[in-house]
Amino acid sequence: METLGFLAHGFAVAMQPEYLLLALIGCTVGTLIGALPGLGPVNGVALMIPLAFNFNLEPTAALILLVSVYYGCMYGGRISSIVLNIPGDEPAMMTTLDGYPMALKGRGGEALGLSAVASFVGATLATIGLTLFAPLLVEVAIKFGPAEYFALFLLAFVTIGGVTSGSLAKSFVAACLGLLLGTVGIDPVSSVPRFTFGTYEMYDGIDFIVALVGLFAISECLVFLEVRRDTSKAHVQLGSAWPGMRASLPCAGTIGRGSLIGFISGVLPGAGASLGSFLAYMLEKRWLGSKGDFGNGDPRGVAAPEAGNNAAAGGALIPMLSLGIPGSGTTAILLALLLSMNITPGPLLFEQHPDMVWGLVAALFIGNLMLLVLNVPLVGLFARMLQAPSWFLMPMVVLIAFVGVYSLNNSPFDLYMMLAFGVLGYVLRKLEIPTVPVVLGLLLGGQMEFNLRRAMSISGGEWSILVNSGISVGIYVFAATLLMAGLVYSLLLRRRLA
Amino acid sequence: MSELSEAHAQDNRRPAPVGDRIAGAILLVLAVAAWWHSHSFVTGFMQPVGPGAFPRLVTIPMAVLALYLIVRPGFNERWPDRAGLARQLAVVVLLVVYASLLEPLGFVPVSMVGAVLLIRLFGAHWRQALLAGVGLSIGLYLLFEHALGIPLPDMPWLELIGQGGR
Numbered sequence: 134m135e136t137l138g139f140l141a142h143g144f145a146v147a148m149q150p151e152y153l154l155l156a157l158i159g160c161t162v163g164t165l166i167g168a169l170p171g172l173g174p175v176n177g178v179a180l181m182i183p184l185a186f187n188f189n190l191e192p193t194a195a196l197i198l199l200v201s202v203y204y205g206c207m208y209g210g211r212i213s214s215i216v217l218n219i220p221g222d223e224p225a226m227m228t229t230l231d232g233y234p235m236a237l238k239g240r241g242g243e244a245l246g247l248s249a250v251a252s253f254v255g256a257t258l259a260t261i262g263l264t265l266f267a268p269l270l271v272e273v274a275i276k277f278g279p280a281e282y283f284a285l286f287l288l289a290f291v292t293i294g295g296v297t298s299g300s301l302a303k304s305f306v307a308a309c310l311g312l313l314l315g316t317v318g319i320d321p322v323s324s325v326p327r328f329t330f331g332t333y334e335m336y337d338g339i340d341f342i343v344a345l346v347g348l349f350a351i352s353e354c355l356v357f358l359e360v361r362r363d364t365s366k367a368h369v370q371l372g373s374a375w376p377g378m379r380a381s382l383p384c385a386g387t388i389g390r391g392s393l394i395g396f397i398s399g400v401l402p403g404a405g406a407s408l409g410s411f412l413a414y415m416l417e418k419r420w421l422g423s424k425g426d427f428g429n430g431d432p433r434g435v436a437a438p439e440a441g442n443n444a445a446a447g448g449a450l451i452p453m454l455s456l457g458i459p460g461s462g463t464t465a466i467l468l469a470l471l472l473s474m475n476i477t478p479g480p481l482l483f484e485q486h487p488d489m490v491w492g493l494v495a496a497l498f499i500g501n502l503m504l505l506v507l508n509v510p511l512v513g514l515f516a517r518m519l520q521a522p523s524w525f526l527m528p529m530v531v532l533i534a535f536v537g538v539y540s541l542n543n544s545p546f547d548l549y550m551m552l553a554f555g556v557l558g559y560v561l562r563k564l565e566i567p568t569v570p571v572v573l574g575l576l577l578g579g580q581m582e583f584n585l586r587r588a589m590s591i592s593g594g595e596w597s598i599l600v601n602s603g604i605s606v607g608i609y610v611f612a613a614t615l616l617m618a619g620l621v622y623s624l625l626l627r628r629r630l631a
Numbered sequence: 632m633s634e635l636s637e638a639h640a641q642d643n644r645r646p647a648p649v650g651d652r653i654a655g656a657i658l659l660v661l662a663v664a665a666w667w668h669s670h671s672f673v674t675g676f677m678q679p680v681g682p683g684a685f686p687r688l689v690t691i692p693m694a695v696l697a698l699y700l701i702v703r704p705g706f707n708e709r710w711p712d713r714a715g716l717a718r719q720l721a722v723v724v725l726l727v728v729y730a731s732l733l734e735p736l737g738f739v740p741v742s743m744v745g746a747v748l749l750i751r752l753f754g755a756h757w758r759q760a761l762l763a764g765v766g767l768s769i770g771l772y773l774l775f776e777h778a779l780g781i782p783l784p785d786m787p788w789l790e791l792i793g794q795g796g797r
Contacts, residue, residue: 594679
């Protein structure tokens, strides 16, 4: 009941015309970025962050804008999956399997309409879940001390490596690299400069916004340069999206199951939307058995992964907002935004900034409705924009990245730093060393060290404080279990590949 | 890269002992150097944990994992061929030059030249590159400087010419 009151207040906040406009802009831009092949939610949100800073948006407004972009990307990713057979972003990969065959049969419009409804239901259910569960998690987390937080950060690294990556060693070494890079700059406790090598530009440390734009947007462009691409794209007859609305009724069960699976995999730190859509598709295929015609244009093969990845996107916001632990690359970037606006997500956020939290939740409900409206009648427009050639889109991304990063501090040094991280991100991707743990390390390193030192000064230098409470031991056990599960899983995977 | 895309990108991966070993060696050197360097951070009075402790705590698993990478190298995505590498190098060099000229020469002229070359490197013909590059840089200038109010580097030499004329 208390939650309902907060939510009503949140709607009062989110209904302000300024916020509504920002949500609309975010949803439109997000759908576009998501739809463009190669640009996903991570690049999209990374690119928007410097811009949000330059507008001098206050935190609530910036958060609403960026989360709308995030949700919009999840909707948009399906468009190029269905129309071009190229996933607009990684979570939309499963949608190609039945979406493109549907488009080939002339049912592309129907697939787009159906997937819009599935996305809407998935995202709305997840937002309801966020409304219900985030306050519960906050009540547990409010008891956490520095030692428990240290354990929680460790858990975040274990899960992000254990669930999403091919090689555990590579994702952990990436996390270590990120943590080490995070210590560059003046130590906030003792004011000692660390790893700055006397250059005053490094005293403030590595700006993670600059690093993010480099690691994601610039490295993506370098990947694009590898091969000359054929710019002529096949035209597929789309047809109207409206029949898809009606087709969604028989798929209600599929959409419900997909949403539930997606939501759960979104809440688990580190799992994220790709796993959500993958599991939703695979489990639905097994559930239906011979009743389904998956892989040949079964509408349920479009509904399940789309419900799954949108639900996962909403679920991933729960650990980010209530614990301050991001569950995916995109939520890590949202966390970066909050931290650089001097707002620390976590249990205190709900007490100190209730306007912001509940305004955001309400904005998510409103944004979802906007996205549904945008994505059914206007989907043809978005599909047409996919025809823009990549030789135009990629340079545009580079220039926007330059403008955004330059105007953060009006400093060319940031641009060189961004380029350096772009090259680093590219090399890491080629080595199959994931970049998300690097970002997480860079982002959480400061907080992790701060909590370690606070715990140690409480105990007077006794390391045993780290394992002194039931909660932190529980977290370590959970982390160890996940680690073992990840090891077993990668062994199984290796055996299957061999 | 997650396991989902892995299945898709199967033909794009190679067992890569050389790449992973080089990466492991670099990371190992980095970890050892950071460990060694962190001893020079002065621990203040009454601090149970000094500024060097956390970096050292990170370098230990980092060194172990880097060693593992050297001993048991895994898969890499396929590295680009020589032509791809040349394009990437050209783009990086172009962008470094672009970044260094932005302030001395101003956003509009540098971006026009930069965008045309960049679009050309991304595979467009000269005529397309000229039109799109000039349009893109002017469009972005109008959007950011005038519509969104984000100041971009001016053209200082314009003022110099103006003063010289007076």
